[in-house]
Amino acid sequence: MAEGARRCGVAVSLIALRGLADPALAQLADEVCWSGLARLGGWIRRLKRRGVTRVVLAGYVRKSAMYGRFRLLHHLPDWTSIRLWFFSLRDKRNDTILSRVADEFARHGITMEDCIKYTPEHLAPEGVLTRRAPDAAHLADLRFGWPLAKELGRLDIGQCVAVKETEVIAVEAIEGTDRMIERAGALCPRGGWTLIKTAKPNQDLRFDVPTVGPDTITRLVKHRAAMLAVEAGRTLMIDRAAMIEAADRAGLILIGVGAEGPR
Known part of the structure; x- marks a missing residue:
């Protein structure tokens, strides 16, 4: 996906999830920030500082990680993530969660694009x-x-x-x-x-x-x-x-x- 975006002349600002993303991805991005999983507010602030207006989700998060013991201590979520997970979701199905993530990006002027856009x-x-x-x-x-x-x-x-x-x-x-x-x-x-x-x-x-x-x-x-x-x-x-x-x-x-x- 990063390669496809760069072929289209798009600068790639990568937020990579620590422990999940391949370190080699850093070579395909113009800049990279390593982050924890539940840091949505931090991602948005960083992207806004960089003038980013479009995002694409890529990769896979094992959802069972969200139900482990001591999950709050393990993930150390920021307030935006806590608010979304505990107070904004009608259920915890994938589409519900990710739609709300997209809505949160949109609230800050950042559009989530189709993830196949750069990988046809x-x-x-x-x-x-x-x-x-x-x-x-x-x-x-x-x-x-x-x-x-x-x-x-x-x-x-x-x-x-x-x-x-x-x-x-x-x-x-x-x-x-x-x-x-x-x-x-x-x-x-x-x-x-x-x-x-x-x-x-x-x-x-x-x-x-x-x-x-x-x-x-x-x-x-x-x-x-x-x-x-x-x-x-x-x-x-x-x-x-x-x-x-x-x-x-x-x-x-x-x-x-x-x-x-x-x-």
Whole structure:
């Protein structure tokens, strides 16, 4: 995303979350500020001092970190974050939280933009991407699981379902995709299951856009999945070439499905 912004001639002022962001990102930014997770007020003040009027969210925060013991001491939230988390939210679902974050930025004259704006080349294409293609059983699982994943997204619970022989093996919730893959592998040790990852029916492209990468492939192979199906045009594929190469090497099927769903 930073590379895409710079190619468009946009100066990149990066606020990197300590312990979460890759230190190598600093090389892609014109300036970088390392910050804690719950420091929204500090981010806004810094961005305003720099004259920033547009922001883009990138990356992933494991939401379970917000429910650990001594979370206030661990994160040391500023007043803006405390006010938002404890007094401004009707619930703690992802869209609710991130919409309020966007509103807080907007209140200070900073617009949150679509997170795919600078990364269109990383969106998943439609069709089978690997040498191995799905058979009738894989397609049956895909047709069965696709509407379930969409409903999970509509409820803002998660983005993924794992399916085997038209049975749901696991669904994603607060633990995130990686841990959900591990759970699916444990529940279906003989393997051959399908992971289906979709965007929400009314996906806000400013945040929480489905994302997969080489690490996703590594975990799927480790836990004996047979296929990964993602929504074409609405899923970010980090290093697509490396993903396809790893999937081909392991015999994993990788497919992009159009927004209308599997045929």
